Amino acid sequence: MTARSTNTGEGSGAQDPHRDIPEATVARLPVYLRALTSLAERNIVSCSSEELATAAGVNSAKLRKDLSYLGSYGTRGVGYDVDYLSYQIAREIGVTHDWPVIIVGIGNLGQALANFSGFSSRGFRTVALLDAAAQMQGRTVAGLEVRPFADLAEIVAAEQVSIGVISVPATAAQDVADAMVAAGISSILNFAPAVLNVPPGVDVRKVDLSIELQILAYHESRKAAEAEEAVDNGSEEGITA
Amino acid sequence: MTARSTNTGEGSGAQDPHRDIPEATVARLPVYLRALTSLAERNIVSCSSEELATAAGVNSAKLRKDLSYLGSYGTRGVGYDVDYLSYQIAREIGVTHDWPVIIVGIGNLGQALANFSGFSSRGFRTVALLDAAAQMQGRTVAGLEVRPFADLAEIVAAEQVSIGVISVPATAAQDVADAMVAAGISSILNFAPAVLNVPPGVDVRKVDLSIELQILAYHESRKAAEAEEAVDNGSEEGITA
C-alpha cells in the first residue's frame, strides 16, 4: 500500500538510517534503555559495549550491531556516553514524550496493570480505565475512576489515545478490539487468551501467561525425559508402549 | 554437554521424531491446543488444517509443518480428529498431568496471577504463594495462605515443584531467582523488569509489560512519521534541526 521509499540515492547511507530497523532489534532496544537507566542511577556516565551487553543480557557484538542501526553514537576506543545514548534510544523508540494509554477490563489483572509503576514511569500515562460491568462503575483504581466501556470512543478522541490494553476475558476480547479499532486506536496490547482479528495497519502484541507456562512445561518434560534416558542408557530400542 | 544422539541410522525417521522440535514450533503448540479446545467446546469433532490455522491465527502450511514434527496424526483427504490431536499436543507439551507452580511476590500482579483461572485450568496448579513482607503473612489470596519467603526450599522439596513464577520488584528478582535455583527449581517465569542470571540447565522466560508497550510505541512513532511524510511529500532534504 504505502510506497516504501528506499533512499538508495545517498552513497554512504549509514548516517540517517531512520528506516528499516529489524524487528528483533526493536524488541531489544527497550532492554538496552532500561540497562542504561540503571547505569545512570549508579552515576555511571560512560560504558563500553561489553559492559552494557552484560547488563542487558546479550552478546556485545549483537548490541553493537543493534546500536549501529540507529547511527554512530559511540566513540571508538572509549565507549558510549550513557545519557546521550539513552536519549537517542528513547528518541528512536518514541518515548521522549508520554503516550496516553487506556486499559479496558479492570479485573484482577487490569487493576494490577493500572497500579504497575513501570507502566507509567517509562513513557506511558494511563489516562482511563474502562469496564463494562455495572458494579465497577465509579470505583477508583490507582487514582483513576473506572468509566463505562461505552465511553471508549469519546475518551480516545478527547485524549488522542493510540495505544490500548485489553485485559478482559477471552470471550469479550474481539469485541473490545473491534471497538478500539473503530475508535481510532492503532496499537493493542492483548492479555486475553484469544486470537484477535484486526485490519492491516493495526499492531497487536499478545502477552499470554498460560502459553509461557506451557513452553516452560515442555522443556521441563524434556529435561525429565533426558534424565530418565540417562538412567536407561544402553537400550537401543525403547519399548514405550 | 549432553551428547545429542542423532538417530541417523533409521531411514524413514519421521515416525518417532520426539526430539528436536524447533523452538518456534514449541511456542505455537499451546496456541493450537487452545484453538482445539475451543473447537471441542463447540462439539466439533474434526477439522482441516485450514480451519485450525484460521482459529489459531497462523498459516495453514506452517501449522501442518508444526504438527508434522510430532508425527502424522492427521488423515489425508479428511483432516484432524480434534480430541485425538488435542491429546497428542498436550502429551508432547507435557500437560497431560498438572505441574505444581509457586508464585513469589504477592503484590498486585502476584495476586492477579494467583486468581487467574487460565493459570490453573491448563495443566498447572498453584501450590503456594510466597512473600517476604511481614504484612502479607497469613493473608489468604485465591484460597491459598501467603507463606514466608524463607519456606521456599521446604515447599519446593515437599511438592516437587520445578516451575516458579517471579512477580517481585526488579531489585529483588535476582535474589529470588537464586533462591529458586538453589531450591531445585529449573524453570522460571519472570515478570520483574530485570535480567536474570541463572546457571545452564535452568530455563527463564521473561514477560515484560513495559517492553511490550515500548515496542508498540516504536511502531506508532513510525506510523506517525509516515503519515507526516505523506503530507510533506516532495521535500528532498528534511531539515529536522
Add this chain to the structure above:
DNA sequence: GCGAGTTTGTTCTCGCGGTCACAAACTCCG
C-alpha cells in the same frame, strides 16, 4: 608527534524459520 592499546562499526558466513508448491494418500461416487 607517534606508536601501542582499546573499542566501535561492519562484513561475512551459517543456521533457523517461513512460505510455496507438489507428491502421497484417503474418501466418495458412479
Add this chain to the structure above:
DNA sequence: CGGAGTTTGTGACCGCGAGAACAAACTCGC
C-alpha cells in the same frame, strides 16, 4: 472397482538474524 476430488505431509527455496572476525578510529603515554 476405478477415477475424481480433497487434504495432509514434506521437499525446496529464500530471507532474517546471530555470531565471529576484522578494519577503522580514538586515547594515552613517551
